[in-house]
Amino acid sequence: MRLILLGAPGVGKGTQANLLARKFAIPKVATGDILRAAVQEGTEIGIRAKRYMDAGELVPDKLMVELVEDRLAQADCRGGFVLDGFPRTLHQAQKLDKFLQQSQMPITAAVSIEVEQAEIVRRLTHRRICRHCGQDYNLIYNPPPEDNKCRICGGELYQREDDKEETIVRRLQVYRTETEPVKKFYAKKSKLKIVRGSGSTEEVFENLLAALTPAICT
Ligand code: AP5
Numbered sequence: 001m002r003l004i005l006l007g008a009p010g011v012g013k014g015t016q017a018n019l020l021a022r023k024f025a026i027p028k029v030a031t032g033d034i035l036r037a038a039v040q041e042g043t044e045i046g047i048r049a050k051r052y053m054d055a056g057e058l059v060p061d062k063l064m065v066e067l068v069e070d071r072l073a074q075a076d077c078r079g080g081f082v083l084d085g086f087p088r089t090l091h092q093a094q095k096l097d098k099f100l101q102q103s104q105m106p107i108t109a110a111v112s113i114e115v116e117q118a119e120i121v122r123r124l125t126h127r128r129i130c131r132h133c134g135q136d137y138n139l140i141y142n143p144p145p146e147d148n149k150c151r152i153c154g155g156e157l158y159q160r161e162d163d164k165e166e167t168i169v170r171r172l173q174v175y176r177t178e179t180e181p182v183k184k185f186y187a188k189k190s191k192l193k194i195v196r197g198s199g200s201t202e203e204v205f206e207n208l209l210a211a212l213t214p215a216i217c218t
Contacts, residue, residue: 001024001026001080001082001108001216002080002081002100002105002106002107002108003020003080003081003082003083003107003108003109003110003111003212004082004083004086004087004107004109004110004111004186005017005020005082005083005084005085005110005111005113006110006111006112006113006179006182006183006186007111007112007113007114007115007197008114008115008117008120008171008172008175008179009120009124009168009171009172009175010115010120010121010123010124010127010168011113011114011115011120011197012113012115012123012197012201012204013030013084013085013113014030014032014033014084014085014136015136015201015204016113016201016204016205016208017030017082017084019201019205020082020208021082024080024082025079026079026080026081026082027076027077027081027082028081028082028084029068029071029072029077029081029082029083029084029086030083030084030085031064031067031068031083031084031085031086031088032084032085033084033134034067034071035049035053035059036053039053045063045067048063049063053161053162054161054162054167055162055167055170056162056167056168056169056170056171056174057170057174058088058089058174058178061089061091061092061095064086064088064092065091065092065095065096068083068086068092068096069095069099072099072100072103072105073103077105078105080108087182088178088179088182089178089179089182090181090182090185092182093182093185093186094185107191108191108212108215108216109191109192109193109211109212109215110182110183110186110191110192110193111192111193111194111195111208111211111212112183112192112193112194112195113195113196113197113204113208114194114195114196114197115196115197115198116198117172119198120168120172121165121168122140123138123140123141124163124168125163125164125165125168126138126139126140126141127139127159127160127163128144128157128158128159129157129158129159129160130150130152130153130155130156130157131155131156131157131158132150132153132154132155132156133150133152133153133155135150135151135152135153135155137150137157144157191215193211193212193215194211195207195208195211
């Protein structure tokens, strides 16, 4: 199973990618997570990426393509993967397509999760993350304990720099101009599935599995 999750910031790609990775025992390859880890570790990639991420802009294609190709070439991806946050431009999609063809790893499906904008802003402005273990909380949908510490490791919770409302608006603009066209790329290849992303996490996961059933069975 080789899946691509598309969709605007905050539609739940990361949340659903975790569930898919667990259900199908495949690695989740999330470019946002990889970049945030690089920023935290202060690597060269992290230093180059940070200013784009904080401003809600896309990190340059060349860097992203190399990063993802290196990751997908690792042994644990031979049996499948779920890509979260890549490709995000037409150029990235074309490069990925070529790489996967050469590696004889055709994708099973590209799933676009769709949620209305007001709900996206609501989800993202209320997201909090554990600085230590990365556990996700949401002040509305999945509130942290009263002491505002992580339930799992006791770590401090923080708000992502790009989850401030002005930056969310910019991320959504960038999504519309740069990433929406990627949907057409996969539609032309008859690989695109559209899934409604509103409702509980469990409901969205059911929608997703239902949309994938024909692709899994062929
Ligand atoms: P990235 O980390 O990929 O951010 P994003 O795409 O903006 O996605 P998010 O993590 O904000 O949202 P999500 O859709 O994963 O939703 P989540 O499950 O977390 O990228 C960050 C930055 O890195 C980019 O802006 C860019 O600068 C750079 N970058 C990354 N990839 C790149 C690439 N390929 N090219 C160039 N640059 C790149 O959920 C969000 C919140 O909602 C959470 O609090 C969650 O608990 C909650 N939630 C989820 N599902 C539900 C539900 N059903 N009901 C209620 N709440 C829910």
